[in-house]
Amino acid sequence: MSITIKEIAKLAQVSTATVSMILNKKDQCIGDATREKVLAIAAEHHYIPNNAARSLVTRKTNTIGLIMPDITNPFFPEIARGAEDKASESRYSIIFCNTDDSERQEEKYIDILTEKMVDGIIFAHAAESEEGCSGLNKCKLPVILIDRDYNNENVKGRVVVDNEKGSYSGVSHLIKQGYRKILYIAGAIKTQTAKDRLAGYRRALSENLIDYKDYYVKSGSYRREWGYEAMGQFLNENIPFDSVFCGNDLIAFGAIKKLKEAGYRIPEDIGVVGFDDIYVSSMMEPALTTVKQPNYEMGYRAVELLIDVLEKKNLESNHKIVLDTELVVRNSTRLLK
Amino acid sequence: MSITIKEIAKLAQVSTATVSMILNKKDQCIGDATREKVLAIAAEHHYIPNNAARSLVTRKTNTIGLIMPDITNPFFPEIARGAEDKASESRYSIIFCNTDDSERQEEKYIDILTEKMVDGIIFAHAAESEEGCSGLNKCKLPVILIDRDYNNENVKGRVVVDNEKGSYSGVSHLIKQGYRKILYIAGAIKTQTAKDRLAGYRRALSENLIDYKDYYVKSGSYRREWGYEAMGQFLNENIPFDSVFCGNDLIAFGAIKKLKEAGYRIPEDIGVVGFDDIYVSSMMEPALTTVKQPNYEMGYRAVELLIDVLEKKNLESNHKIVLDTELVVRNSTRLLK
DNA sequence: CTGAAAGCGCTTACAG
């Protein structure tokens, strides 16, 4: 146990109110002599404030909850790091929670974070469904949504990625390189994210006067296995193609695996573009061009926005920050036609 | 704001003490009628306890700090997940902190966690040096060290990996496959981890009557660039070899890159074994056999041990848990000689 | 079996 404010007050022969004010820098109106004496005593005894006591009266904990599906999914560490960096800069801490996409877990963590009196929550609701998140509806805390947009009245802000534009830029890149028959292996299809990415794909095609064909598109899940399987289906169906746009990098890895097994070279024979740019992309598949999601920034900006909402007491806020993707072109040895 | 204990007491016409006891299940001696009435009211008003108030008197927050170098380093998410899973099972939360191997950051976070009154700290001090961690010396909180062993009186336990045995098993595997001239590209050399891994390498050699040669071993850092560079040096020096044991997987990736550039096939020509088994190993380099560190388990066991220390008030504890590695053999197509 | 009371360490009007 560290020394308390009361003990400092006794040593300095002042009241606890004075000590409190000095320690909190609300001391415009306090004599220099008093201030110095108090500060000296606090330093000497290595005073550490008791946040529980402070929180009890201020109703602030300087703690933020970060709810996400799974930190071991390589998609999330960057977000977590961005969030923690901004939090730490602003003297907040982050409590992190893994939900494994389970609504029950989400609810449970929202309850726990409420008990812990966190000041707000950064929430990555990554379930495939667009239905309501029941936990969110009950939640009394300010929430910033990340990555996936979602309608809910408790949400005070969102930080998302411009999926339509990202997808557009990836597909346009393929077209500029001379590819024309571009398959699309999507992950989910019902979510807004998936719809936006598909829209970008279509816009790139149409602006380049390429017809959109239904049978060039397959949707499944954001997993490597799906990329592998979907690619296999396309090959079986003998659909002519010269390139593949994938809903995320994992799908791309699966597709590339299948393509390589079938004897294709990447990208000399077949151009492949993924989405997300998870950590392994550059190490694992130097041929994979990727539409990179700014995940670090997403975490960072989300915390920034939350703190803004908290400190301005701007509880009616409903900001939406849309981040741009970046096209990371790797080893595209194919020449322009 | 949720309802308070006082309001429940008023509604139920009992004292707050009674309500508190019932809610905390310290109610062996309380009448069923009273209990049911209180519980019903609490449920009806969706009572959520205020942890700050509780912590103030119990001096417990049910929160644990996790200090590690960097969650975006693929080594750490598994640890973090294991820790969070165990914490969550036992109704604890985890505050996570990234230090970037900086002692200043470590100290800063220890101070913050002390203010936040976490019950204890899981600490991955990953600096290369074996010198003191000044933050740890000042720290008043119980600390469990993970991954790297380290002497300090505030440490109440450690969860580490049997590096000597792991290294021994990896090198033995190479020998069993018929390789005899085994290079060793180490990361750091001064740390205990590095020394243990070297010791395991030597023991495997000696048990198989293979001479240890100084010039077969190079040490640098745990980075891909170092693996690439060291492999280049070995090639330049024209040292005869048939396999490489690497201090970690990243080094192995670098070494493999150089080997492939030099025209070798893995593992047909050259056997390579890494250490750690970071996430990408299996996806990226299917030829890479790895001594896998049980990182998830490390996080899990560390929190388990910490909670044990906390709840048994066993503050004199100095447990050391040594986890075994697991050899993950991938695509070892080389035949036994 | 239950209640009255003290107290955890702090902040915040308010009075002077």
Place this chain on the structure above:
DNA sequence: CTGAAAGCGCTTACAG
């Protein structure tokens, strides 16, 4: 410029 006092919501001896 500073102090006395109330109170945040809870738990814990203690008394009955």
